[in-house]
Amino acid sequence: MTDRSADAPPRVDPPRRAHRLREDVQGLRAVAVLTVIAAHADFAPVEGGFVGVDVFFVISGFLISQLLFREVARTGRVSLGGFYARRARRILPAATVVTVATVVASLLWTSLVEARDVLTDAVWASLFAANVRFASSGVDYFAQDQGPSPLQHYWSLAVEEQFYLVWPLVLLGCLAWAARRSGRARPARSGRRRAERDALPRTTVVLALGLLTATSLAWSVWTTAASPETAYFSTLARAWELGVGALAALVGPALVRSLAPRGRAVLATGGLVAIVAACLLYTEATPFPGYAALLPVLGSAAVLLAGLELRPEQPVPAATRWLGAAPMRLVGDWSYSLYLWHWPVLVVLEARLGREPGLVATALALVATFALAGLTYRFVETPFRSTRTFTVPRGLVLYPASLVLVLVTAAGGTWWTRWAGGELGDDPAITLSDFGVDDPAAVDLAADPAVALVQASVLAARSGMAVPSDLSPDLLELRDDVAPVTCDYADDSLRELCPGGDTDAERSIVLLGDSHARAWVPAFERIAEEAGYRTYHLVKVQCTAADVTVAALGTRDPWPECSDFRDWATDQVAEVEPDLVVVSTSPPVNGVYDDAGRHLTGRDEVGAEMRAGYERLFAALAPHADRLVLLEDVPRAPEDPATCMTEGDPSLAECMFEPAERASWFADLSVEVAREADVEVVETDRWFCWDGSCPVVVGSTLTYRDPGHITSTYAAELAGPLGDALGLTGPGTGPLDAAAGAGGSGQRP
Structure with missing residues (x-):
């Protein structure tokens, strides 16, 4: 079915009977x-x-x-x-x-x-x-x-x-x-x-x-x-x-x-x-x-x-x-x-x-x-x-x-809808001591509690465990669980910095990217407040961080405002000279344009442009930051997890998904280019998937608000693991430790 905006005809009045309808x-x-x-x-x-x-x-x-x-x-x-x-x-x-x-x-x-x-x-x-x-x-x-x-x-x-x-x-x-x-x-x-x-x-x-x-x-x-x-x-x-x-x-x-x-x-x-x-x-x-x-x-x-x-x-x-x-x-x-x-x-x-x-x-x-x-x-x-x-x-x-x-x-x-989507029953959250298997202690889970809870959630889904009753965010509010930003650069005219985190801190972090970077804002805010960093979130939805020319939303025309924003953001990094720059981005939705102005949509063609774009981006940022890190893009769901979880009698097993191949290919490409450029990489798939499967509920938290964006709630819960991975916070301080701690006996070193 064509997803063009549906066109309903305006109803027209026929003439009076004195004037016969043509x-x-x-x-x-x-x-x-x-x-x-x-x-x-x-x-x-x-x-x-x-x-x-x-x-x-x-x-x-x-x-x-x-x-x-x-x-x-x-x-x-x-x-x-x-x-x-x-x-x-x-x-x-x-x-x-x-x-x-x-x-x-x-x-x-x-x-x-x-x-x-x-x-x-x-x-x-x-x-x-x-x-x-x-x-x-x-x-x-x-x-x-x-x-x-x-x-x-x-x-x-x-x-x-x-x-x-x-x-x-x-x-x-x-x-x-x-x-x-x-x-x-x-x-x-x-x-x-x-x-x-x-x-x-x-x-x-x-x-x-x-x-x-x-x-x-x-x-x-x-x-x-x-x-x-x-x-x-x-x-x-x-x-x-x-x-x-x-x-x-x-x-x-x-x-x-x-x-x-x-x-x-x-x-x-x-x-x-x-x-x-x-x-x-x-x-x-x-x-x-x-x-x-x-x-x-x-x-x-x-x-x-x-x-x-x-x-x-x-x-x-x-x-x-x-x-x-x-x-x-x-x-x-x-x-x-x-x-x-x-x-x-x-x-x-x-x-x-x-x-x-x-x-x-x-x-x-x-x-x-x-x-x-x-x-x-x-x-x-x-x-x-x-x-x-x-x-x-x-x-x-x-x-x-x-x-x-x-x-x-x-x-x-x-x-x-409120009645049907409300908290019915008392099905428990998934923990490391209770995830639907007969002998949890015999399961070899990862030492990292965040990764272990993902593994437990996959096993719980495979074993047929019921959906936890007390989900966060609420199912009916899932679409609205979008990370807030002080400066919304979706406004093409906005050109100012909005500091966050510990605004009095001398050290600073810049998060640069598109809507996938924005999804991580709650995690970076928690990390910055705990570790003493001032933050700048230079994120613009749909505007990939790679130095390429992309198409505007809903069109196949070049989007110069994205390139203008990226240039401005790079200039701000040079001016701020942050201690850490984190790049998080997804591939462009509507393809890219090469130097000859041709619109490219094929994976390999877009990939070649993205490779060159990442190389230019990293080269432009590296001289102005003490550390430059690529935060790997999150796995993408082939279909909408929100729809699956609110349709009929939801099942953890039926809603669990395998990562979309195209998105994973582009994520691997960005990691490859980053390592070639000696840019640090933080891999994220361990916090979302295990053994080829990605649960939509980890513990009692919904992980995705749509096929490509993680929930603001889950991003906040990943502050501890992400801070540890970046070397900004110590182990054992993340919000997920509380959920994991309920079942420490199931954890294996």
Whole structure:
């Protein structure tokens, strides 16, 4: 299943019955919904099917603006209450049903940590602020190893509703300004055409709408290059797409009224070709929206214009006729419900299976999607759309009613996750005297108590010992167990030193690296406070310490801010001249760039660049520190231990893992280069793995918060062993000694 941000279509209002719903528009909806579903179901030829949401934005801007313009022509004003009541009737019933159903399904069929995140997502979705939520997650490096939310597709509903909070007000402003200039408050009404001309100040609206659309497009282009994760979910970066639809509704009639049949055919066919081309040519690597969104957006506008104001005697373009076919109209009718259901069905299925679904499972999921969509359209959408019960002001009540229903569901789910993830039973922690074997004294454990406890934890898992009841950190707080830092250099503009540890000490330690170095901060703080060192944590998430050019998060573009930070950090080491510099880093997530600017992702190619980068780094640091140490990168889990430990009935044996081969290869490479450069090395795998197995619980402590980052809690407990390994503290002073001491009889020299 493609892990592109899920694209839910904005729901668009059909015109009033007096204005028959265009069949080709329903067909265009069908094209959009089918391409997005195909892309999310990993149908390779249409990897760019995510552009379907852009098609929906254009349709929405077109139809909703038509309604507003007709209302102005009819009444000379815009009824905000009526507008938002209609939006509520169209949007909220189906969206609320799917939200509640998704929350319940997540509680039943996903892990507790995943379900807890879905509860939060549901609240954001009900507030039409899901795009804000997922934009923040998209730029959160620590969320990158987590799967997509089953409610992630609600971001587009949020974008549309945020746009429609503003667009009617802009139109009202244009009406008021035009009325003030003309010295009249209401238009004359001598016929529909004249009323429309008099009531709607077209020039004013075109200028205002054009300015907003152009500004949004410019912002979209800029922010897509600067921060693609934020741009993808941004209302400001997407508003121009709805603006194009609105402009088509406003100026389209004048443009196509005298257009020859051949011209309409070119518009219809060319528009469809543009949409299909985007689906076929665009990939996950395409910077989006930005310039790239112009192709599907303008293509959609062309299709809408081609079928606009067609008279009965005029020939219908073949593409328009195809879009209006009965099967396309049916899918178009169901499109809103199809989009709402398809993504949670696919995501929850994958979470339930614990792997990407195969062909048969995906096919069954799509059948279920269409069945659910058909039922939702028949029994939820249609009744609310056709009833006269929820007109103004009753229709507006749907907003708080929907919010309350989702909040009550989320509150119940929160209680359930706390109950299910709480301390149940009295299963003991793993100790050196009790780790599930018949004769612990006969087992030859290491002399180092920290290593011995890892060995005991592996043996406990293999013997089927139960998960300790009193885990630290709490299972439901595992995702949040991130090491705090005083200076968060994720802010590219931050350039200052923030001392820690014993700030009055003359001796100093510099920790240099990426998020894997940050994970060790609690250990270094304890070591420094005990041994009398001042600390500087020069760590920037995703920015590998090796002197290489890496790609920015979520893109394949070079990330110069990482190189700038590394240069600045190296300068700070030269200025501070610390007693000890510790380098801790992981390989780059998105590959590296060579001197020719080529993007490299293959292991051997990246390895060659990393080798040279480590050599340059060590050469730059060594002259400015009394000691230079490489802290070996920790083993990486192939899958998320947090999910395993909170899914169903957790088992120590099932959650224990073998280190991921690629990460281990890069860790070995860094150690090899360090030793060649006479840099000291502290090996870390002994504190995480033994005999090829890595337990996710050592004693009663959870070791990993995600596949690559250790918990802040376990890092703090490793302060003693790490301090000893660095020669900064004496043996027997580490926090793990207390746990190990409970079973000293099982320890062998």
